Amino acid sequence: MTRLTRFTRTTAFKLSLLYIAVFTLLSGFLLIYISENTDHLMSEQVVQTIDAELKGLSDIYVRGGVRDLVETIDRRSRHPDASLYLLVDFSGNALVGNIARLPTTVLEEADGGIRRVHYTRIGQDSPDTQRQAMVRTFELRGGFRLLVGRDLGEQLRFSHLLGNALRLWLIVVVVMGAITWLFVSRRVMKRIDEITDTSRTIMTGDLTGRLPIAGNDDEFDRLAVSLNTMLDRIELLMRSMKDVTDNIAHDLKTPLTRLQTRVETALRQAEGQNRYKEALEETLSETDHLLRIFNALLRIARIESMAPGEVMERVDINNLINEVSELYEPLVEDEGGVLETQVSGGLEAVCQKDLVFQGLVNLIENALKYGRPKDGEFRIRISASEHEGRVVLNVSDTGPGIPEKDQDRVKDRFVRLDESRSEPGTGLGLSLVKAVARLHGGELQLTNGDPGLVARIDLTRARPGSSGSSNGHGGQSDGANPKPE
Template identity: 45%
Template sequence: MTAFGKLIRTTAFRLTLVYLFLFALFAASLLGYFAWNTRRLITEQITSTVNAEVGEVTEIYNRRGLRGLALTIGNRALRPGANLYLVTAPNGQAIAGNVGSLAPGVMGMEGWTETAYRRLDDNDNTDHRALVRVTEMTNGFRLLIGRDLEERRRLFGIVAKAAQWSILVVVVLGIGGGIFVARRVLQRIDAMTGTAQRIMAGDLSDRLPVGRSGDELDRLAENLNAMLERIEALMTGLKEVSDNIAHDLKTPLTRLRNRAEEALARARSEADYRAALERTIEESDGLIRTFNALLMIARAESGQARGNMDDFDAADVAAGIHELYEPLAEDDGMSLHVKTAPSAMHGNRELISQALANLVENAIKYGKPVVQPIDPEAAAAAKEILIEARREADSVLLSVTDHGPGIPEADRKHAVERFVRLEASRTLPGSGLGLSLVAAVATLHGG
């Protein structure tokens, strides 16, 4: 398709043509109304002037008779730019006036008539148009007084020509403006299309151009760029997950295979085989937990878990986690406490419970103070873990607090990435997915 063909097929150009048609129609209607009113005004002025003059001439005829009428008509007919005058006898013979010829039958009709005529002094033999009034006098005499319509025709022609030029100018400027607007819009759309094609080709880092006007195209580009950033983050996360799965699950799978080979090579009794199978099952359970965690993170990040959201009390969830993990905390030398207030919320209860459980497990693992206080009361307080659930304005706060060393600020961003384990946690069991799940659940619920 040619560039001009693309241009005229744009929505902006078509809308411009529609608005141009409507505006031209409105302008033509307005000018037509003005011309009609101008014509009506001139006609009213002619009829008013003629009616007044008919009244004067009739009064003169009544006072001075036919001789006075003929003398008055003769004098008025000689004035420059005079009206049309004609007095006829009962037999139709002209007695006085400046009208040389009329359309047939005009003098036989009383009242107003628009007719063709010629003056007595016309040398061009061209018919003119006039608006005349015929009045029957006493004794069968008839009086015609009228006004030439050339002024009205000329003024109407001026208005008509002005209307033609105005509509022509409107059409030319409208089409030119439409092409200009359509070209600008087309350039921006083409730029977006080119960016979209590069993105489809695999360059997820490219973004749609955003102008400074803040119009609807800029808002669309901003929203699409936000969507592309989200897609890029998801694709990057997917690539990282794939790499991490291949790297971090290779070790337990290799260990699982080696133990099976070792059992086949060295086991001599049923007890040896049982021990090897128990270690294999334990290793398999760890792998299953890892995959389950990955699936939960994927559900949370993709938004699939929104279908299972319901209203519940976050305080009940916190109390349940406290009851479940209190014995485990005591076995590890920690004390687990809970502090709740009614906290109604809408969300996925299963994922909220799992996220809170992950935080409690991390607190039990890493929440011991680096330096134990000497004072017994301070030492006991340093081993406390507090689960809180309360409402803050329109939000619900779920927190797990401990007295451990915490995560260095520089590492906090990486701590929520999949399979990331900080140096302090390398000596303890784990897959590096706990905080990733917590972050995904928080994002899902607008946290």
């Protein structure tokens, strides 16, 4: 009973009832319309036939009198068709015809009007048999009355056939509607139950659950794809939050412990103002390091929380790379290296300029720290080109590169390879670049060149004639003053 009540409350059940009612009414109206018009048409044909018979018999009576009329009616009455004839004298005695019994009022009212009557046919019916006919009765000269009609048996049988067809059709409509309802209800309820079960799984904390996709691209599949995309995004954000929390717990424990140890050591052992000053400077330096870590984490979190397309503008990639080159070319030369740029002409992208600038800065900083070759020329190259409708930015160096097994891992927060732990840093630079690339619908890809490491991010290319800013903010953001993380 509970399951039946559940089905009757579904939208599929209500829609099925509505469709059954609509189709039943339409079918009934159509069949009744056909039946009424067919009956009217057949009645008109009967009237026309009767009128033609009457005219012919009247002409015979005028030309040949009663004798010719009687002979003609007698001859026609012998044919087993639907025509009916009866001629009576002034006393009501039947002279000729094929009607055995008829209501007396029909002959008495010989006004030529069309009537539906019940009758019994001579030689074909028992005394109790009643047939229907349409007749006209006229009074002739000499007191004779002439009745001409047509049997309605075929017309009544056709009307009965249409009635049976209407009833059968209505039964078929109801049965097919019920079958359709059962099929649709089972299918729809199955998909809804699957969505409900997956939702309950997710509500228990298992964010890996996804809605099933049947693969027929119906509305449920489109809904499932959209919800699965949303769940992927939620899972990514939750996993990122968990990673940040775990990383903070592990990676900040050491500097905080070191900071505490220095303060305790200064309180126990420092003698004189200079020693206290030195302890405070070391504490301040450690605090600055912690603040840089927190600022980098907050910046990555803000970037990951942005909606794709937020604060986007049309950016000339050539000018952007020239700005980065002018800022870092002297620094690279001071380190004994060369900074090269290679950009295709007229290349524009729709992006957040300050964040892309910050991403390039982080990649250059990464190359400066870890991209030095053991021997040979130290060179950093920034290049931009178009590939499959995207603007591809590459930053490459001539260093030792990164082992393939670690190329995905180094993009996570606080990950630093063993060979790089001697260099200062927080392990968040590539994580920020990864967040910037995802905000722009791309990915940070790391590959080993020949020699060195190639870091690649891709942006949406600006269409010719497109607007400069997607939301009218002019591209201003919290990253107006880029700083390496």
